[in-house]
Amino acid sequence: MPSPPSSKTFFANKRTAVAASDNGLVRVQRLDDLQVLVKMEPEMEEIDLIQWAAAKRDFLDATLADAGAILFRKFKLKTVEQFQAFVETACGPPLEYKERSSPRSQVSGNVFTSTDYPSDKTIFLHTEQSYNYVFPLRIAFFCVVQAAEGGETPVADTRRILQRLRPETRMRLENQGYLYVRNFGSGIGLSWQEAFQTEDPLEVERHCRGSFIDYEWLSKDRLRTRQRRPVVAHHPSGAKAWFNHMAFFHVSTLEPDIRRQMLENFSEEDLPNNTYYGDGSSIEPEIMDEIRAAYLAERKMFQWQSGDILLLDNVLTAHGRSPFVPPRKVVVAMARSCTWPELAPYDFGTR
Template sequence: MKNALSGLGARSRSPVKLSRAELVTTRLPEGEDCPLIVEPRVEGLDLVTWAREHRDWVEAELARVGGLMLRGFRMEGVDGFADFVRATCGEPLTYTERSSPREVVKDQVYTSTSHPSDQEIFPHTEQSYNLTFPQRIYFHCVTAPTVAGATPITSTRRILRELPRELVQRFVTRGYRYVRNFGDGLGLSWQEAFQTQDPAEVERYCRGSEIDFQWLGQGRLRTSQRRPCVARHPTTGELVWFNHATFFHVSTLPEDVTTQLRALYAEDALPNNTFYGDGAPIEPEVLERLRAAYRDGRVAVPWQAGDVLLLDNLLMAHGRQPFKGERKVVVAMADPRRWADVVFEGPLPD
């Protein structure tokens, strides 16, 4: 017997408008407050059509919870995923000022970060080091791994609440500085990071993006940019911990990798490293406290093929578990925001 809702979204002689509650169920992972898992009540519910018709609800829940896991919907592969981005936000964004290797799949949908499968990717907020960054990031599981490989998320509101007030105020006042070195054979080349072969184009980008740059000879480039650490969410007005100060610090890498890199390079010559905004080193105990705040609040929902995870990039950091088996997760970004519009300069409220 054909399901009465199997043709939802297509033409019908007698269209029936059903409420959101009649079409989907929602639940939270046991013992957690995110992400909100949204599942259709009936087989064959088209994700793009449903999202377009319930966009206001999606936006409200995303601001409230920070992340939505959409599971069990019908969606037409990568094309449908790109259409879902458009239905909920607008055109997917181009990946600029790159810090990790990705390949375009289609329509500004990218492969997830290439990284050895036996290593984790530490939680981070996407492109918070850019002057313009995406407020939304989307993930779609094409092929689920055999073991682990989830995309853990961490609330940046929770991180901010759990960090000592004095520590947060220190970073509000001083910001942090991100230093990159290109051309030594480790990490991305400047050509890949800036998507150009022209040094003059790199210089134009840096000048327009408040990035100091220095050519060191033999194709080597050093960049340095001071960025804020705390933002005010444009919809909720809440303060959030939004930066790459922890993620890009050399000590956040596996211990053996950190030791090898520090044996080869000075602190300001490492492929990636961070400092306080004035260039002073960040104390080891501070970095340990920051890493603990990211890790303590992680929530990981195992991937199922066809899943779509939508995150508010200001409200949720994301990472990746190690995994076994084939894993294919594609990524899109949308809703550009400027640091100038969300930066919090303090002092912190009582």
């Protein structure tokens, strides 16, 4: 792991920032039991994280390229506005939430609630918006209120997930990619209006053509989309990472009671979400089991504390959510837009 450079950092002093030269202002620690996660804590209470991050942006990028995740703790950030300022300083302007797949509420600017999903349910590990043609390289979470119990945001190293898969599984999926089929308008999940953030079908069609998504209007309010995506990304560091939503959206990943209800109420082609091999054929149950087992074998957990910030390299680190006892408030922001051709040699076809 790279060591912090000996450049300036900053202290908070009422409304002004005072520069000081000191190598020991922030403690950097790779947690023994969480090899995917680096923890950073201030050595002195007066350190202003936003100002410090402005001077250490290259160091933060290098740390993320190595570890994949950074937990900032005890920096005394209290407001969503401070969190947004940190994200903009460390990563760039927060991105809009486009081509949505999960319900989120806007908190401030481009800061949103983490997925609005029942507190007693698990959200499986995934890499944010990897099903999209355009996705964020950075995702950050801010714990405003820690859960009374549970509510962890587990993380997993996608480089190690890829290494856990059998060579024959990797080869087939790297060659074919996967197909994500989505049905809007069934009453389950987001409507196409919410997902694409428009009431105009022509705007939806323009987005789909520009993002290599096949679309089919089944009725005025029912839309079916199909998009083929790679399963592996070539990170700018040179590492290969398992970067996709193949397991997350596959019907077999749903909790048993939800899966049963879905299969009782929908034909396979009408399921709100499902995934296939890139040629459209069904993925064998044992392959899905293998992939989910690889995620879970790499899953690492930590307990949130109010005021924590978790910053992830979205390509190198998957995240999820554990069930919790309310109250819990964790907000999220994304940054650094990237497209699939920048990270994978893949034939997306013609627009």
